[in-house]
Amino acid sequence: MSAVDEDFAGIATVTISASDGEQITETAVTFVINNINDAPRIDSSGIKRIVAKAGSTLTVSVPAHVSDVDHEFSELWIDVDTYDAGSATYDFDTGLITMKWDEAGTELVTITAIDPEGESATHIIEIEVVDSLPLAWESMGTQGDISASFDTMDYSTNPVATVAELTNHGLTNVEIRWQVCNSLTGVCTDMGAAFGFSPFTVQANEGVGLRVGDYIGLTVKAVDSSGFDRKSEMLKTYALEPSDISQEPIGEENPSSESPTSSLFLAAGAAGALALIAATGVIVTNRRREPETPTAMLVDAPLPLPPEGLPEGWTMEQWQYYGLEYLRGER
Structure with a gap:
């Protein structure tokens, strides 16, 4: 069974066959199909949304997208409208829409195709005008x-x-x-x-x-x-901090970079330090050898009390420390 042509107009003959398994009967039926006007059709492929560069000219071929099964394209009336007057014009001779916008933004262009019977089709093109992509x-x-x-x-x-x-x-x-x-x-x-x-x-x-x-x-x-x-x-x-950083020990210098003068000063300084340490050692040694002269002595055995007893106001601890001086008449 072939596909149905919805736009067919004219005479069509359909043959009907019937069979009982032994004999076949056929009858031809003729149909007269009157033409019914169809509206123009607009193929929106490639013109649903268009990106255009600001200040540049853009063209769209209407015959490439508009057709009518009942009429030639030249019989159709094409109307092109836009909100920005003068930004889109249609040339009936070439069938081209020429568009241009100087500022970025979204523009809408409406295409309407009208046949001689008054049937029409409309499509809106969305134009995205950009300075750059x-x-x-x-x-x-x-x-x-x-x-x-x-x-x-x-x-x-x-x-x-x-x-x-x-x-x-x-x-x-x-x-x-x-x-x-x-x-x-x-x-x-x-x-x-x-x-x-x-x-x-x-x-x-x-x-x-x-x-x-x-x-x-x-x-x-x-x-x-x-x-x-x-x-x-x-x-x-x-920027990033380096993952591996090599560092030299602080205070470590290259011996080869020292001058003779700096070496001389270092040697003199070391000699002076040794002399100072030696002198200090002598002083300390001499101080250690000097005998101590205590003002009070703690005797090993308890000091006997005088016949009159412990002096008035004294304690036994004071007597042990200073009793000898008392007996000598120094207190």
Whole structure:
């Protein structure tokens, strides 16, 4: 069974057959199908949403999208409307809609096709007018348009950066702007530009290298194969503290770097220190050899009391210490 042609008009003959297994009877039935006017049709493929560059001219071919089974295209009336008067015009001779907008934004263009019987079809084209299209940086788990890598981001280094295209936009006129800024001070100290996707060196802090709090900002501008300007947001990559830092012991100097004069001063200082230590040792030794002269002596045996007994106001402890002096008449 063939597919039904919904647009058929004219005479159609249908043959009906009946069989009892032995004989067959056929009857032809003729149908006269009158033409019923159908409205024009608009194929929206490729014109549902269009991205246009601000200031550039965009054209759409109406005959490529509008058709009518009952009429030739030349018999149709085409009407093109837009909110911004004059931004879209239709040429009946060529069948082209020419559009242009100078400012970015969203525009709507309405196409209406009307046949001689008054039947019509309408389609609205959404036009996204842009100054430039974005270039997305590759991020964790997200496929971007471009990527950036550095051979190092350690402190005190001037990294070599490489920017690569990841998609098939066919980017040309590539301009990469870089700058070195400090997140602690908010000051950008260095900036420069590179062209194309070749590696380039970032001279940080006038060649001294990255410092604590520094980051490298990259921005890419290019033109794709469709003629659209493309621009990325700034990608920030922060400086890192080196993982391995070799340090010399504090105070250790290279003996070969000492001059004869400094060696002489060191020797003289050492000799003076030894002399001072020797003199101090003699003084200490002499002091240790001097006999002590105590003002009071503690006798081994208890001192006997005088016949009159313990002096008035004395204690036995005082008597043991100073009793001998009392007996000598010194107290």
